[in-house]
Amino acid sequence: MLKIGLTGGIASGKSVVATRLSGLGAVLVDADALARDVVEPGTPGLASVVEAFGAEMLDGDGRLDRARLGSVVFGNPSQLAVLNGIVHPLVRQAAAGIIAAAPAGAIVVQDIPLLVETGQGSGFHLVLVVDAPDDVRIARMLEHRGMTADEARSRMAAQASREARLAAADVVLDNSGSLADVTAQVDRLWAERLVPFARNLRRSVRAVRAGMAVLSVPQQDxxxxxxxxxxxxxxxxxxxxxxxxxxxxxxxxxxxxxxxxxxxxxxxxxxxxxxxxxxxxxxxxxxxxxxxxxxxxxxxxxxxxxxxxxxxxxxxxxxxxxxxxxxxxxxxxxxxxxxxxxxxxxxxxxxxxxxxxxxxxxxxxxxxxxxxxxxxxxxxxxxxxxxxxxxxxxxxxxxxxxxx
Structure with a gap:
């Protein structure tokens, strides 16, 4: 199977890209969704979170109060590391189960917000980064998530820098424009690169190289x-x-x-x-x-x-x-x-x-x-x-x- 790592900073529009890839036929593994599932009431994950952070992290229905937990860990690297140490192994285990059940030859897209931070890039055939300038992302968080500018910048600071994500990218999808623009990019990527790549993997053959010997100007990357x-x-x-x-x-x-x-x-x-x-x-x-x-x-x-x-x-x-x-x-x-x-x-x-x-x-x-x-x-x-x-x-x- 072709394994794709999908990531992007908060408010970059990663979920839009993930949804489109799923619609085109990819098997989607959503780390955010799994991170919610592994701390549902009655799970070992929730019990570990309560043990580490206290019962006050639960709401009146016994569910995880995400806003309260977020206020504790964001901006506090040591506390965030404790939370990640609980949740990330459980998410990886759940993801492995989904991948194992995928059909042979599938294109599996793992939507991982912290892919760069956790150094997982070498585990994928390609890393896709959904990108938008910082000011665009801040504006989206203010408009759609009701955050203040300081809150938005704090969330961004808790993630890898834009430069670090771009350095890890095999493919950058520019989501600074319209929904139609980024959807068109995803569709071209799917048809021209991902589907042929998956087919070549299944057949265990190299990609076809067309054309004559042409010298390129030196590329910095x-x-x-x-x-x-x-x-x-x-x-x-x-x-x-x-x-x-x-x-x-x-x-x-x-x-x-x-x-x-x-x-x-x-x-x-x-x-x-x-x-x-x-x-x-x-x-x-x-x-x-x-x-x-x-x-x-x-x-x-x-x-x-x-x-x-x-x-x-x-x-x-x-x-x-x-x-x-x-x-x-x-x-x-x-x-x-x-x-x-x-x-x-x-x-x-x-x-x-x-x-x-x-x-x-x-x-x-x-x-x-x-x-x-x-x-x-x-x-x-x-x-x-x-x-x-x-x-x-x-x-x-x-x-x-x-x-x-």
Whole structure:
């Protein structure tokens, strides 16, 4: 199943988006609703709240007086932590039951107000953030919730900052406009990204990539995107993955590149690579058959040193390649050295960019990127290899080592 984390600050309009996704066919897990359910009269959750905060938190009917409890915990981090420690595990348990009952291939949307605060982003295939400027959210709270401006700001201050939520987002839905505007965004996302992503996951295939090799101007958020993808990969097999590194052109600040994130997953050996393949596929990175070797370089012609396993993203909205290599192998070392050489030698980066631009012009009429990729290989061997090897010798560069 495709697991989507949905979040947004108070009064951002997250519930509107959740309702629309549910209407389109998603299985909705509403953390707010579950948080109410787990403290209903007679539940262990309510008993724990009364034990921690006192019987005065109950109204005349024996139900939780939410307004009174809110006045105690909001603005008081220690008290809020106590409440979260009671409610959050119960909500997660209830959510797990709903998810387990979802049909195979479902798109499951978990509506979690504190997704960023609780660091749950790596547990989802995508994180959707519903966003609106702070002044718009304050105005909504004043108009629709009867709050004062100070109360609204206090509620916002108790949550993650807008900047932190945006940094955690794979998709940002702008809800500063009309209901029709945000609904249209959700509908496009559903049809163009979520449904194909779920289908690719079910079939365990990479997303289709159309078009020719086209260089993009450097994107400031490539590193942040790579970090989010890497965290998901690491979380998929923490016992076997030694490291996940951003490699390739998008890992070099200022370098024009195809808009494809390349990641290197370091494992102890290729047996571990094969063992984690199903876990990577479930996390959204299925194996791509027929790609098992890098091109050997003259100083180490042993093909065994250049073996790898290759995976690619099933998400049509974010092309990504995942190279799974054994720690210490020549292919593993080359990928890290090449990246660090380009990062630290502006002339080398310029030389590589010029070479790529020449090839994109040469293969402008070709379909796909295979011919472009093949044409780059001699440059890696004849030009890059001796220069970067010399740079490593001069600077004392060495790859990381991992304790056995």
């Amino acid at each position: 490539w590193a942040a995107q790579a970090a989010r993808l890497g965290a998901r990969i690491q979380a998929a097999a923490p016992d076997d993955i030694l490291a996940v590194d951003h490699i390739g052109s998008t890992a070099v600040p200022g370098l024009a590149a195809k808009d494809v994130i390349d990641l290197q997953v370091t494992v102890s050996d290729l047996n571990a690579a094969d063992r984690i393949a199903p876990l990577l596929a479930a996390a959204g990175f299925p194996a791509v058959p027929g790609v098992g070797f890098d091109t050997p370089k003259p100083t180490d012609p042993d093909p065994a040193q250049w073996q790898k396993r290759f995976h690619a993203n099933a998400d049509p909205g974010r092309p990504a390649n995942v190279h799974v290599r054994a720690a210490g192998s020549s292919g593993w070392r080359y990928a890290l050295l090449f990246r660090d050489w380009l990062r630290n030698d502006p002339q080398a980066a310029a030389l590589y960019e010029d070479h790529k631009r020449a090839l994109t012009g040469q293969f402008a009429g070709s379909k796909g990127t295979h011919a472009y990729a093949e044409a780059k290989e001699p440059w890696f061997t004849d030009v890059a290899w001796p220069r970067m090897d010399g740079w490593a010798a001069r600077t004392g560069w060495a790859p990381p080592s991992y304790a056995s």
